[in-house]
Each structure stands twice: as structure tokens, then as C-alpha cells.
Amino acid sequence: MDSIVVRGNGPLSGQIPIAGAKNACLALMPATLLSDEPLTLTNAPRLSDIRTMTELLASLGAEVTALQDGKVLAASCHGEINPVADYEIVRKMRASNLVLGPLLARMGHAVVSLPGGCAIGARPMDIHVDALSALGAEIELKDGYLHAKARGGLRGATHEMRFASVGATENFLMAASLAKGTSVLKNAAREPEIVDLARCLRAMGAQIEGDGTSEIVIEGVERLHGATHPVVADRIELGTYMLAPAICGGEVECLGGRIDLIEAFCEKLDAAGVSVEQTHTGVKVSRKNGRIRAVDVVTEPFPGFPTDLQAQMMALLTTAEGTSVLEEKIFENRFMHAPELTRMGANIEVHGGHATVHGVETLKGAPVMATDLRASVSLILAGLAAEGETVVSRVYHLDRGYERVEEKLKAVGAHIERVKAS
Ligand SMILES: CC(=O)N[C@H]1[C@@H](OP(=O)(O)OP(=O)(O)OC[C@H]2O[C@@H](n3ccc(=O)[nH]c3=O)[C@H](O)[C@@H]2O)O[C@H](CO)[C@@H](O)[C@@H]1O
Numbered sequence: 001m002d003s004i005v006v007r008g009n010g011p012l013s014g015q016i017p018i019a020g021a022k023n024a025c026l027a028l029m030p031a032t033l034l035s036d037e038p039l040t041l042t043n044a045p046r047l048s049d050i051r052t053m054t055e056l057l058a059s060l061g062a063e064v065t066a067l068q069d070g071k072v073l074a075a076s077c078h079g080e081i082n083p084v085a086d087y088e089i090v091r092k093m094r095a096s097n098l099v100l101g102p103l104l105a106r107m108g109h110a111v112v113s114l115p116g117g118c119a120i121g122a123r124p125m126d127i128h129v130d131a132l133s134a135l136g137a138e139i140e141l142k143d144g145y146l147h148a149k150a151r152g153g154l155r156g157a158t159h160e161m162r163f164a165s166v167g168a169t170e171n172f173l174m175a176a177s178l179a180k181g182t183s184v185l186k187n188a189a190r191e192p193e194i195v196d197l198a199r200c201l202r203a204m205g206a207q208i209e210g211d212g213t214s215e216i217v218i219e220g221v222e223r224l225h226g227a228t229h230p231v232v233a234d235r236i237e238l239g240t241y242m243l244a245p246a247i248c249g250g251e252v253e254c255l256g257g258r259i260d261l262i263e264a265f266c267e268k269l270d271a272a273g274v275s276v277e278q279t280h281t282g283v284k285v286s287r288k289n290g291r292i293r294a295v296d297v298v299t300e301p302f303p304g305f306p307t308d309l310q311a312q313m314m315a316l317l318t319t320a321e322g323t324s325v326l327e328e329k330i331f332e333n334r335f336m337h338a339p340e341l342t343r344m345g346a347n348i349e350v351h352g353g354h355a356t357v358h359g360v361e362t363l364k365g366a367p368v369m370a371t372d373l374r375a376s377v378s379l380i381l382a383g384l385a386a387e388g389e390t391v392v393s394r395v396y397h398l399d400r401g402y403e404r405v406e407e408k409l410k411a412v413g414a415h416i417e418r419v420k421a422s
């Protein structure tokens with residue numbers, strides 16, 4: 001297994017290009033199941049999760065071809081469809097559950113393995129099941145698989161979710177786009193990835209209004225056609241790289257970044273003493289004078305502070321002046337980076353969903369282990385702040401969500417190398 005070696009760094013300077021969003025692209029790719037015409041996604045990120053979704057779609061009968069070095073995905077699904085999403089592929093990635101809505105809408109039936117839990121928490125599907133059942137699907141759990149049927153096809157309906165689940169909103173949007181009649185989803189998720197999916201579905205001929213608000217109205221259509229859609233910028237990759245100059249000092253512009261995608265995060269950076277500016281080409285970040293100040297953070301659905309940036313923010317706060325409290329409200333086990341940061345000299349106490357971080361003057365490099373995707377990158381960021389060398393092992397998690405992380409950070413002056421497994 002590869003590892004990443006990071007050395008404590010002085011100020012960074014330069015530009016980092018931000019890729020298309022993993023979490024948007026993983027919802028856009030299954031939309032190809034809704035049409036027999038081609039769907040082309042531009043600005044796709046080059047990640048192992050995208051290859052896993054390609055493999056899953058291929059197992060269902062769709063074809064996804066990576067063009068232009070993987071930045072363009074040409075997807076089509078015009079032949080016979082296999083409605084069974086197998087455990088062996090689904091278990092690799094939570095987003096595999098996003099084929100349920102499209103398969104049901106196109107085929108009238110689907111058999112999709114439950115994703116199972118993962119390191120950061122359980123991955124239940126009850127909100128997805130309730131939302132699709134409201135559209136007339138009959139769904140039962142047998143042998144670890146959801147067996148879904150829509151006798152006579154899906155019918156539009158009004159449904160209110162008990163929690164604004166991102167994945168369930170995506171499954172509902174795709175299914176309701178081909179249902180008969182009007183659907184209204186209340187307490188819908190408002191994340192930018194939902195807006196991006198709705199834009200793509202509209203380009204395919206769907207009639208959707210209200211995306212980006214908590215009430216989405218979908219007028220079902222008979223069929224969807226092909227389209228070309230650019231994947232929205234990755235707000236989590238953006239936030240991650242914004243933290244590099246915040247930690248090391250200097251000034252970095254994240255090209256293609258948009259503050260409106262992560263306002264709650266930018267407000268916390270400002271309070272911590274980091275300056276953030278929207279330019280014509282991206283987001284420019286520099287560290288104001290003096291030490292980073294402690295801030296409290298609560299993760300929440302959009303437009304709140306994203307759970308996917310909590311680990312990276314904790315890395316920044318380990319060396320802040322004062323005590324910060326981070327509350328994780330989305331996933332029950334998302335503080336696995338805390339003990340690893342402690343190995344580097346951080347002072348962190350975890351009690352249930354709260355982590356209290358007492359800022360220390362400096363961190364010290366250490367061998368650490370990446371336990372999940374965002375935890376991995378938080379350890380790299382901490383390594384940039386530490387004295388000496390940090391070796392982050394198990395970086396396969398990192399490759400699920402960050403393309404060419406070492407190249408991007410090196411280009412702004414970071415001391416970082418990948419050591420290939422022999
Ligand atoms: C609200 C939120 O921040 N969602 C994040 C979640 O999306 P993802 O779609 O994976 O998760 P959801 O938004 O559905 O779930 C968030 C919460 O709802 C619970 N739940 C979910 C579905 C369900 O049927 N029943 C149920 O109880 C989950 O256990 C979790 O506690 O992970 C993605 C990858 O990290 C992030 O990009 C999303 O921003």
C-alpha cells in the first residue's frame with residue numbers, strides 16, 4: 001500500500017486547480033440509466049470512486065467511457081439492463097445506492113444490495129425506501145438486498161422526508177422524473193450536488209423546480225433524452241486546499257472555486273483569522289497576521305458546515321490559540337483522525353459527538369494511519385503544520401476522493417512525496 005510523506009512547511013504560494021465534485025459526479029453517473037441516449041459529463045474528477053461507479057454501471061448494462069484522460073465521461077445505456085446491483089460492488093462505496101431510483105424508474109423493478117456500514121458510521125436506507133414507496137414502489141429487504149417493484153409504474157406523490165438526506169433526495173429526483181404526474185419532495189436536501197443533479201436532469205428533459213430549496217417539485221415526463229453536463233466544482237476539495245495556506249501561511253488561489261458553495265466554512269475561516277476572497281478565477285486564501293484563533297464548529301446539512309470538512313478543520317484548530325469544540329451531527333463515528341492527530345502532539349478529547357481541541361504551539365511529525373477519506377487528508381494537512389516528517393499510511397482512502405493530491409500541493413511549495421508500495 002502506498003504512503004505519503006509530508007514535511008513541515010513554510011509559507012505556500014501559487015494556484016491549485018479544483019476538480020469536479022466526486023459527490024456530484026457519483027449521483028450524475030447513475031442518471032444515464034434513465035435514458036437510452038448518451039449522457040456526457042465534462043469536468044469529471046479522476047478518482048477510484050468514479051471507477052467503482054463505472055464498474056457498477058457496467059454490471060447493470062450501461063457503458064461509461066473515460067475520455068480526455070478521464071476528465072470527460074461518456075455514458076450510455078441503450079441495450080438490455082440487468083436490474084441487480086450486486087453486493088460485491090455496492091459494498092465498496094456508499095454512493096452505489098444511487099442506482100436504486102433510476103433502475104426502478106426505467107425498469108419498474110430493481111434489486112440493490114444494502115451498502116452496509118462504513119468506518120464513519122451506519123449507512124441506513126430507510127429514508128430512501130420511504131421516499132420511493134411514496135411514489136408507489138413496493139420495497140422489501142431480503143438477504144441483504146432491497147427488492148423494489150413498481151406495479152404499473154411509479155406515480156407522482158407528495159412526500160416529506162424525516163431528515164434532509166442527500167442520497168434519498170437524489171434517488172427521489174431521478175425516480176420522480178419518469179413517474180406519472182406531479183411529485184413534491186418536502187424537507188429535501190439543499191446541497192450544491194442536488195442542484196447539479198437537477199440541472200443535469202433538466203438538460204435531459206426533466207421538469208424540476210425548487211432544487212436548492214427544501215421543497216422540490218417534479219413534473220414527470222415520458223422519456224428523458226441525452227445531454228452534456230459539466231460537473232460542479234468540488235466544494236470539499238476546495239475547502240481542503242483552502243486550509244493549506246491557512247496552516248502554513250502564504251497565499252494560494254484555488255482555481256474554479258466558489259465561495260457560495262461553502263459559505264459556512266468560509267465564515268469559520270474568517271473567525272479563525274484566515275482571509276478569503278472570491279476572484280474572477282477562483283478563491284484566494286491567505287493567513288492574516290498572528291496565530292490561528294480557536295473556533296467552535298457544528299456539522300450540519302447544507303447550508304451548514306459540511307461534515308466532509310470537519311476532519312480537515314480539526315487539523316487547523318490543533319495549533320490554534322485557545323480551545324475549540326467540534327460537534328459532529330451527521331455521522332456517529334467521524335472522529336477517527338483525533339487519536340492520529342494526538343500522536344502528532346495535538347491535545348484532543350472526544351466525548352460522543354463532541355471533540356474538544358486545546359490548541360498547542362506546534363505539532364511533531366509521526367507515523368500515522370489514515371482511517372477514512374477525509375481523515376487521510378486531515379493528517380496530510382497536520383503534517384504540513386508539524387515539525388519533522390509525517391508518514392501517512394493506507395492512503396488508498398485518499399485516492400477515492402482526491403486526484404493527484406501530492407502534485408497539487410507540491411505545485412504551491414509543499415514538501416510532500418508519495419512512496420509507492422514495493
Ligand atoms: C446531510 C449530509 O451531510 N449528507 C452527507 C452524506 O450524504 P449521504 O447521502 O451519504 O448521507 P445522507 O445525507 O443520506 O445521510 C446523512 C445522515 O442520515 C442518516 N440516514 C440516511 C439515509 C437513510 O435512509 N437513513 C438515515 O438514517 C445517515 O445515517 C446519516 O446520519 O455523506 C456525503 C459523503 O460524505 C456528503 O457529501 C453529504 O453532504
Ligand SMILES: C=C(OP(=O)(O)O)C(=O)O
Pocket residue numbers: 023093094095118120308373374401
Ligand atoms: C464520506 C465520504 O464519502 P462516502 O460516503 O462515499 O464514504 C466523503 O465524500 O467524505
